[in-house]
Amino acid sequence: MWARAASCVWSVRSRIESGLNLYIPLTQYRFQLQGNQVPVFEQPVVAGALFRGAEVAF
Incomplete structure (x- = not known):
């Protein structure tokens, strides 16, 4: 599931x-080292990414 906002x-x-x-991940994964009970990394509930771009048409 994702949403996008942009201005042009x-x-x-x-x-x-x-x-x-x-x-918004539907399934949150936890990453663990083998033999360790504490997760090393867990996916966040909501993640975001900023983007910026330029396009030139020939």
């Missing part, structure tokens, strides 16, 4: 984009 600025033949992706 248009000009003649180029585009600049920035935004945020939000991820």
Whole structure:
């Protein structure tokens, strides 16, 4: 499950984009070392990623 928000600025033949992706894992995994009961890493409930990009059309 994910959501995305973005804003765009248009000009003649180029585009600049920035935004945020939000991820909500349906199953949260825990990563453990063999023989250790304490998880080394656990996936968060909600994760996000910022993005920014530029496009030029030829």
